[in-house]
Amino acid sequence: MAFRYLAGALGIPFIPIRSLRGSDILERLHKTAPQDIAFVDDPFSGEKWLVLKPLHPDVAVVQVQVADEEGNAWIFGPRWDNEEQVRASARTIVITERLVSTEMIRRNPELTRIPGFRVSHVVHLPFSAHPTSVYQAYDYDADYIKEYAQMTQTREGVQAYLDKYVYGVKDHWEYLERVGGLERLSKLIADPVLGY
Amino acid sequence: MVEGERGQMQAQQGYTFFELMAVAGARELKDGEVVGVGIGLPVVASFLAKRTHAPNLTILFELGVVDPEPIHAGVGLADPRVWYRAKIMSSFVDALGTVLHRGVMDVGFLGGLEIDMYGNLNTTLLGDPNGAFRHFVGSGGANDLASSARRTIIIIRHEARKLKQAVSFITSPGYLRGAGQREAAGLAGGPSRVITDKAIFDFEPESKRMRLLSIHPGTTLEEVLAEMSFQPILPDHVPFTEPPTPEEVRLIREEIDPEGIYSGR
Numbered sequence: 001m002a003f004r005y006l007a008g009a010l011g012i013p014f015i016p017i018r019s020l021r022g023s024d025i026l027e028r029l030h031k032t033a034p035q036d037i038a039f040v041d042d043p044f045s046g047e048k049w050l051v052l053k054p055l056h057p058d059v060a061v062v063q064v065q066v067a068d069e070e071g072n073a074w075i076f077g078p079r080w081d082n083e084e085q086v087r088a089s090a091r092t093i094v095i096t097e098r099l100v101s102t103e104m105i106r107r108n109p110e111l112t113r114i115p116g117f118r119v120s121h122v123v124h125l126p127f128s129a130h131p132t133s134v135y136q137a138y139d140y141d142a143d144y145i146k147e148y149a150q151m152t153q154t155r156e157g158v159q160a161y162l163d164k165y166v167y168g169v170k171d172h173w174e175y176l177e178r179v180g181g182l183e184r185l186s187k188l189i190a191d192p193v194l195g196y
Numbered sequence: 197m198v199e200g201e202r203g204q205m206q207a208q209q210g211y212t213f214f215e216l217m218a219v220a221g222a223r224e225l226k227d228g229e230v231v232g233v234g235i236g237l238p239v240v241a242s243f244l245a246k247r248t249h250a251p252n253l254t255i256l257f258e259l260g261v262v263d264p265e266p267i268h269a270g271v272g273l274a275d276p277r278v279w280y281r282a283k284i285m286s287s288f289v290d291a292l293g294t295v296l297h298r299g300v301m302d303v304g305f306l307g308g309l310e311i312d313m314y315g316n317l318n319t320t321l322l323g324d325p326n327g328a329f330r331h332f333v334g335s336g337g338a339n340d341l342a343s344s345a346r347r348t349i350i351i352i353r354h355e356a357r358k359l360k361q362a363v364s365f366i367t368s369p370g371y372l373r374g375a376g377q378r379e380a381a382g383l384a385g386g387p388s389r390v391i392t393d394k395a396i397f398d399f400e401p402e403s404k405r406m407r408l409l410s411i412h413p414g415t416t417l418e419e420v421l422a423e424m425s426f427q428p429i430l431p432d433h434v435p436f437t438e439p440p441t442p443e444e445v446r447l448i449r450e451e452i453d454p455e456g457i458y459s460g461r
Contacts, residue, residue, distance in 0.1 A: 002288035018297060019340045022369035022381035025320070048382060077279065078259045079287040135276045194268075196276035 002081040004036075007054035008088030014038070016049040026050070060089035062114060063129055065137055067096035068104070071119025074111040077135035077195065083113055091120040097137050099124040127176055127185055138188040139196045144179055209414065211440045213393040215448050216412055217351055218244055219440040220391050221305065224349050229302035230254040230295065232341050235273055236458055237351050238305035243452045244444060256295060258337035260286030269457030292337060296344045304341030304348040310363040311352055313406045313426045315370025315387035315399060317342065318363040342368030347388040354392035359424040371404035378404075395420045396437055400429050410437040 007015035020026040029037050036053045062082045067073040071094045075082060086092045094114060099122070105112060131141035131148070151161040169175045176185060190196050211219075214237070221241030225231055227250040233242050239255075246253045256262050257273050262284035270277035279285060295301055310318040319338050342348050348368075352358055370387045371378050378386050390397040390406060394415045400407045407429035411420055413436050421427070452458075 002292060006289050006293070018382070019343045021343060021383055022366070022372050022378065023339055023343075024366040025339060050382075077276065078261055078285045080259055081288045083287060084289060133276060135279075140275075190276075194276075194280060 001055075002084060004052050004055040005081050005084035005088045007052065008056045009084045009086075010054075012054065014040070014051040014053060016040075016042075016051050018050075021050055055088055057085070057089040058091065060085045060092045061095065062086060062092065063095045063134065064114065065096070065134060066098045066100055066104075067094050067114070067122055067124075068100055068102045068116065069122060070102060070116030071114060071122045072102065072105045072112050072116035073114035073119070074105075074108075075113040079113055086114050086118055092118055093121040093123060094119050095123045095125055095128050097126055097128070097134055125172055128172070130176070130179065130185075130188075133190075133196060136190050136192070136195045138185070138190050141179070141184075141188055209439065210442065211445045213412065215440055215445055216437065217241075217391050217393060218448060219444050220396055220437060221245075221349060221351060222248065222250075222444075223438075224389055224391075225250050225253055225303060228252045230256060230300060231303040231305055232256050232258065232291075232296060232301050232337070232345060233305045234258075234307060234338065235270070235278070236307055238307065238349075240448060240452055240458045241351075242305065244447055247447055247451070248444065256291055256301070258291050258340070259288060260284065260291040262286075269453070269455050292340050296337075296340055299344065299346075301341070301345045302347070304338075304345030306338050306341060306348055306350050306368065308338070308350060308352050308358075308368070310358050310360045311350060311390060312360050312363045312370070313428065314372060314374060314404055315348075315350065315390065315406065316363055316366045316372065317350060317368040317370060317387075318365045320365045320367045322364055324364065338368045342370070342387075343383055344385070346385045348385065349389045349391065350387055351391045354394040354420070354423050356423045356425045359392070359426065361426045371399065375402060375404050394423065397428060403429070405429050407431065408434050410435050412437045413439050 003015050003017050038051050039048055040051050042049055062085065064073040065076050071092065073094050073096065127138065131144040133140040148161060151157040165175060165178060169178050218237055218240040221238065222245035225242065225245040229250070231242050231253060233239050233255060242253065242255045246255065254263060257278070259273060261279045261282045263282060264279050265281040266278050267280060268277040306317060308317040308319045309322060317338070369378065369381065369383060372381060387399060395411045396409045397406045398409045399405065408420065408431065411417060411434055417434065
């Protein structure tokens, strides 16, 4: 998947890959997605290569720790395939924990992982990844995840969960109050040495 | 032998079978190598190797985290606890592309649901892929590691339902259906060791079939074969696996996995 985003980001027509050969994953792709895979001869060595079709998503959505209003964004910790995903996509929505001035971004431009000129929307929403974690910002909410796992054992429980945390709150701020507000959230704030 | 009896016997020996597997895995890693690991026992084995005979080992997780020194056990590779004190945090393309695909990953260290006599590994589903089956977490980076690492080491529980005549789904290719098949598919490398809680296997160079290399102390050949759905190649002489040293056991218990998260104490 990361390779397909990379091909999309580079604007190249396909990308050769050594993975998948000989596996049943490839067999399954032949049946379910024959339009996304092919074999070509390497024009230099003559070797036969499996190639994948690039991905060009309509929209990429990425969660970051720091961004400015243009969407220039800093990502701390591993960057997964966010950089390739954004560059492969037509539009990008950046969701940021902290909104800073462009002046701040200019002070450490080497930290900018997402280029603002490729970003279409910036959403400033603290604790927007709750109950999961954001490295160097806050830890995952293990108690909430346990509650979620317990409540969603049954169909009625799923409905009760949705009523409590999704339909039963008018916006993100009320959601944060429902999960315990500042008292609960402050306990999740990451230790700066540990990052979690 | 029932699990409880095995546990008691392990206590008398001064180590658990989990620790024996981790130590056996560690001893397969050479100093200076680059090893790609998933979560769990391969992590313990790699950290142990780095603290003993292989201080220059590079340990790499698929999301681009290199040589972390965690002090708290994480729930998975996405848990920042696992990244603590890493030297590098990069990306999938960096780890799976510029290291693994580039061909500089010496060892892929994998676990799995099922393995067959040619080292083909299933981590995707159990049952009939065209009929009723139960889906698991899929490949992760396992297929990439098995395809591009210079060799792979596999750790799996020693049960007849895991050591299969044929796996339900080839997630990660071993030697496919025997000699020459891996090369024909355009793959180098291949599985070098299979470590279970009863024995260690390698692959016979000609036929690429699994071959018994050593039996763990306290286990018999009959016990090894009784819990396999295929017959491995049996050399004339099969030694016992070298047991863990007290220092290796101490490192696992006191420094690498004090909370017993990986080793399930």
